[in-house]
Amino acid sequence: MKVKVYADRMSQPSRAVIIFCKVNGIEFDEVLIILAKRQQLSPEFKEINPLGKVPTIVDGRLKLFESHAILIYLSSAFPSVADHWYPNDLSKRAKIHSVLDWHHTNLRPAGYVMNSVLAPFLGGSLDSKAAAEAEQILTKSLSTLETFWLKGNAKFLLGSNQPSIADLSLVCELMQLQVLDEKDRLRLFTPSKKVEEWIENTRKATQPHFDVVHKTLYGAKDKVEKQRKMGTTVSKPAFQSKM
Numbered sequence: 001m002k003v004k005v006y007a008d009r010m011s012q013p014s015r016a017v018i019i020f021c022k023v024n025g026i027e028f029d030e031v032l033i034i035l036a037k038r039q040q041l042s043p044e045f046k047e048i049n050p051l052g053k054v055p056t057i058v059d060g061r062l063k064l065f066e067s068h069a070i071l072i073y074l075s076s077a078f079p080s081v082a083d084h085w086y087p088n089d090l091s092k093r094a095k096i097h098s099v100l101d102w103h104h105t106n107l108r109p110a111g112y113v114m115n116s117v118l119a120p121f122l123g124g125s126l127d128s129k130a131a132a133e134a135e136q137i138l139t140k141s142l143s144t145l146e147t148f149w150l151k152g153n154a155k156f157l158l159g160s161n162q163p164s165i166a167d168l169s170l171v172c173e174l175m176q177l178q179v180l181d182e183k184d185r186l187r188l189f190t191p192s193k194k195v196e197e198w199i200e201n202t203r204k205a206t207q208p209h210f211d212v213v214h215k216t217l218y219g220a221k222d223k224v225e226k227q228r229k230m231g232t233t234v235s236k237p238a239f240q241s242k243m
Helices: 012-023 066-075 090-105 110-122 128-149 165-179 184-191 192-203 207-213 214-231
Strands: 004-007 030-032 058-059 062-065
Touching: 004 012, 004 192, 012 165, 058 066, 058 110, 062 066, 066 090, 066 165, 090 165, 090 207, 110 128, 128 184, 128 192, 128 214, 165 184, 165 192, 165 214, 184 192, 192 207, 207 214
Parallel strands: 004 030
Antiparallel strands: 004 058, 058 062
């Protein structure tokens, strides 16, 4: 029986889980849950995940949510998954967990993206104060990635030359910044050259699946740029989802 993956590809953790399955040859059925239509709050979906969030997986009798838990489970349950994603070495696993735990409270650019770009597309208003506060946290997190988590000349986190679930999770998170204006992306990433290289390394290591799964986000970026050039906004674009 295939794993069922309930996801919305505008959701960064959903993308991480889908890419991971594709890269590692895990057979799955993708069930689209459109967050913009609030399908995650339907009674049918809440029977699967009472918290009403994606991604969620069902594997036999197991119903599991929270993307980090899902990635750890898939790494452990499927023999096709290469060891570097979630090593058998307990010390290496512990270090991966440390990055994932740090991720939850630090590297979350959604607030900045929402308050600096996307709010008008949802019928809301930009909040410069909230955007400035979120940008401070994001800038600090990018600096921490640059100077601490990306060690030496290694291509991936924690001094590794192969990607782990932490690399995939964090890179998918940062890809949400694609919807920003080019000058804002440059301002954020210019001090973080190693971060830019790491993002590209992770993208290349998971091709062609990385770009295929991110097509929805790339489409959202194009729509935002088109609306920006026109100087108009729309109330509820089809691409929008919960971050």
